[in-house]
Amino acid sequence: MTRHAQDNAGDRPVSDATLRDLAGYNIRRASNAVQADLVRTLAPFELRMITYSALVLIVDNPGLRQTQLAEALAIERSNLVVVIDDLERRELIGRNPMPTDRRAYALTATLAGTRLCRKATRAVRAHEARILSLLSEEERQVLASTLRRIEQAANDEG
Amino acid sequence: MTRHAQDNAGDRPVSDATLRDLAGYNIRRASNAVQADLVRTLAPFELRMITYSALVLIVDNPGLRQTQLAEALAIERSNLVVVIDDLERRELIGRNPMPTDRRAYALTATLAGTRLCRKATRAVRAHEARILSLLSEEERQVLASTLRRIEQAANDEG
DNA sequence: TATTGTTATACTCTATAACTATA
DNA sequence: TATAGTTATAGAGTATAACAATA
Numbered sequence: 001m002t003r004h005a006q007d008n009a010g011d012r013p014v015s016d017a018t019l020r021d022l023a024g025y026n027i028r029r030a031s032n033a034v035q036a037d038l039v040r041t042l043a044p045f046e047l048r049m050i051t052y053s054a055l056v057l058i059v060d061n062p063g064l065r066q067t068q069l070a071e072a073l074a075i076e077r078s079n080l081v082v083v084i085d086d087l088e089r090r091e092l093i094g095r096n097p098m099p100t101d102r103r104a105y106a107l108t109a110t111l112a113g114t115r116l117c118r119k120a121t122r123a124v125r126a127h128e129a130r131i132l133s134l135l136s137e138e139e140r141q142v143l144a145s146t147l148r149r150i151e152q153a154a155n156d157e158g
Numbered sequence: 159m160t161r162h163a164q165d166n167a168g169d170r171p172v173s174d175a176t177l178r179d180l181a182g183y184n185i186r187r188a189s190n191a192v193q194a195d196l197v198r199t200l201a202p203f204e205l206r207m208i209t210y211s212a213l214v215l216i217v218d219n220p221g222l223r224q225t226q227l228a229e230a231l232a233i234e235r236s237n238l239v240v241v242i243d244d245l246e247r248r249e250l251i252g253r254n255p256m257p258t259d260r261r262a263y264a265l266t267a268t269l270a271g272t273r274l275c276r277k278a279t280r281a282v283r284a285h286e287a288r289i290l291s292l293l294s295e296e297e298r299q300v301l302a303s304t305l306r307r308i309e310q311a312a313n314d315e316g
Numbered sequence: 317t318a319t320t321g322t323t324a325t326a327c328t329c330t331a332t333a334a335c336t337a338t339a
Numbered sequence: 340t341a342t343a344g345t346t347a348t349a350g351a352g353t354a355t356a357a358c359a360a361t362a
């Protein structure tokens with residue numbers, strides 16, 4: 001393919017200096033890349049990120065109600081329903097009636113759910129370890145700390 | 159509302175220690191919060207994050223082709239079309255024929271587009287400044303640097 | 317009246333395949 | 340044969356409103 005002088009920006013590297021100054025832009029790009037990678041990591045377990053996260057929290061907090069779980073995951077109650085439906089249909093968790101409040105369910109993991117959770121967590125951690133191996137221990141701590149504060153501040157802006 | 163002893167996890171704080179160890183989880187939460195905040199910031203300009211980002215790159219790189227722009231934004235060519243359609247319909251940018259390649263368009267911002275870009279950038283920066291004021295200069299640099307490396311590594315895992 | 321889980325719905329973001337016109 | 344832009348479509352993710360059962 002021949003090139004001509006008047007191609008102007010055609011072959012020069014694209015400058016994204018303005019956007020790279022914005023935390024929101026960098027976070028979106030990193031988040032998209034990491035989420036796509038997590039989809040691949042969790043696919044063998046037939047789990048999505050949100051399904052996996054819900055399972056972990058149920059394993060770690062037996063007896064959780066759905067509203068509590070939705071809040072902990074920072075998603076809407078209504079969007080959690082299909083997630084719980086999926087985990088229950090596969091008999092990884094159970095919706096147990098609460099004697100003290102007949103509106104609510106106490107969520108508990110089955111043995112199969114606990115086992116799958118452990119296996120998936122090992123896979124996710126191994127996968128993350130390869131990515132995070134590029135970062136020093138201090139950088140990892142700064143990353144976790146700054147992300148948490150940014151989330152908090154962004155929510156407070158609302 | 160009365161409480162009973164058998165409420166089990168009902169009132170205890172939900173432990174998300176397992177998930178908080180995962181970079182992917184923290185990044186997703188921060189990204190969601192920041193994107194939601196950006197939506198609110200850009201709404202007065204009738205811009206979404208992707209529309210704003212595209213406009214910035216066109217202003218900074220006049221003559222850009224759509225494929226180059228999509229690659230720079232890390233989105234699919236096909237998803238960029240409606241974004242460019244929107245910006246063109248509002249006469250913020252123009253699709254100019256390229257004499258050297260009649261398949262492609264050279265994208266350029268109009269005066270109105272350049273002005274809107276400047277105004278929106280000021281608003282976004284002011285908004286980010288409030289959030290980033292919680293971070294030291296060193297933390298901001300570590301954040302930007304680590305996010306970029308994580309994006310790169312996650313893409314390479316694919 | 318308020319809350320829990322649920323349904324329905326809509327809008328955004330992303331990914332893929334296939335088409336057209338050019339190269 | 341390959342590339343630029345386009346169209347259509349499907350799957351996630353997210354948000355809101357409204358409902359029945361229960362508190």
